[in-house]
Amino acid sequence: MAMATSTPVEVLSAVFQVREPVDGRATLHVLLQRSGAAEPWALPGGDIGDRETLAAAARRHLGTQCGLTRVAHLEQLSVFSAPERIPGTRTIASTYLGLVPRDVPAEPETMDIDSPAAASWFDVDGLPPLAYDHAEVIELARGRLAAKLSYTNLAFALAPSRFAMSELSEIYGAALGHHVDATNLLRVLSRRGVVVATGTLGRTGRTGGRPPALYTFADDELVVTDEFATLRPPP
Amino acid sequence: MAMATSTPVEVLSAVFQVREPVDGRATLHVLLQRSGAAEPWALPGGDIGDRETLAAAARRHLGTQCGLTRVAHLEQLSVFSAPERIPGTRTIASTYLGLVPRDVPAEPETMDIDSPAAASWFDVDGLPPLAYDHAEVIELARGRLAAKLSYTNLAFALAPSRFAMSELSEIYGAALGHHVDATNLLRVLSRRGVVVATGTLGRTGRTGGRPPALYTFADDELVVTDEFATLRPPP
DNA sequence: AAGGGTTTTCGACCGGCGGTCGAAAACTAC
DNA sequence: GTAGTTTTCGACCGCCGGTCGAAAACCCTT
Secondary structure (H helix, E strand, O other): OOOOOEEEEEEEEEEEEEEOOOOOOOEEEEEEEEOOOOOOEEOOEEOOOOOOOHHHHHHHHHHHHHOOOOOOEEEEEEEEOOOOOOOOOOOEEEEEEEEOOOOOOOHHHHOOOOOOOEEEEEEOOOOOOEOOOHHHHHHHHHHHHHHHHHHOOHHHHOOOOOEEHHHHHHHHHHHHOOOOOHHHHHHHHHHOOOEEEEEEEOOOOOOOOOOOEEEEEOOOOOOOOHHHOOOOOOO | OOOOOEEEEEEEEEEEEEEOOOOOOOEEEEEEEEOOOOOOEEOOEEOOOOOOOHHHHHHHHHHHHHOOOOOOEEEEEEEEOOOOOOOOOOOEEEEEEEEOOOOOOOHHHHOOOOOOOEEEEEEOOOOOOEOOOHHHHHHHHHHHHHHHHHHOOHHHHOOOOOEEHHHHHHHHHHHHOOOOOHHHHHHHHHHOOOEEEEEEEOOOOOOOOOOOEEEEEOOOOOOOOHHHOOOOOOO
């Protein structure tokens, strides 16, 4: 075993949440932070403690820099190791994808955007200029999210604990960037056992319309079934 | 941006090749190395140079430790960051999956297995005791390989440049661990445009049987099509 | 050269999955 | 009660992949 050198490592998190801007249509948002008004917006992250896992470090920085604690899912993305990705000091970045459910209060929004250190959610379409290669990280995270939504139960980390199918279809639509039919979504997800009906009905005090059945995700962590692989083994 | 500390980083590569043991049946093999006869077998890898990418470092160690240069595909796996994964010195491992085509001569096999520093291929079923968490890395790599074989053209990195469908079916079978029907494989892969016929015929000098048509992979690098995602966008 | 053995190739069948649409159900507002 | 809105259910349909049997093409033996 060769001896490993001491290369500086940082962790960066691209955390997504489905939120609705003033006009009403829900879109995918990403959490950004900056240490001063003159600095560019950047992904939250930083150094790794001596006795700390990378995931633990990511969670710690989300808490201290953005006041965000309720991350429902956090998974590794790629490592960025281009020698000059940060001019001057060589730094390797281990990146993470984080997801926050829709019913989590918008914690970072309460922080003052004009204070020296601030954090805020941004619509992924229409981001401000970002530090270093952080835009690339966000693009990678979007792609990973879209891919995994279609063949895993990953949406559990974006949806509220109980939801109507129309609401879930909205969330999928925001994350995937195109319309998702609620009828088909229900059939597909319940056939796979990903969502289950709770038996209760939702908001009967609206402007009209049949009250929707409320559903929940069967699991509250990522479940990967190999049933979607083609070239399956014989039964 | 918080300052990143200097955490030791190493790179580890799980490199696979489909090879046939003496008895004939082709199986998946992984490349291992050890620095002395008293040391346990371990994945090739080591430190990262100051002006070097992680992937470049992985390739460099494969060359110096195993004499292996013809790696057709190399992609990132997960980062292992448990504080005590190597007792004593804290080391973070960035792991890679590598693939070597079947027609590449068995370079490391020529090295003397009993010399102080040696490298050799091992059948993935029936591995010797491994250093640290390296068995975990290999398991992760196997899973990733199996998953990607079914929905990408990743097999281009395991197959020879030209091959018969029965040979490709053998390769898939070895990597997936179960029988893969050659008829179905041809239909699926050619419908996706992954493999194309070369027009030439293969080995007409055997013990009998119809001479097979020879095929090639359309691309010699990984191509990811989003056509296999369910919940597609409308046309 | 005729026939048996072997391997590849082609076509047919079939169940399941997912995309789509229209009609029925259930509720609110007027 | 009627109109409007939203959800739900069922039906249709094309495509994909797993399977099987028959035909094609070749070698070897007799």
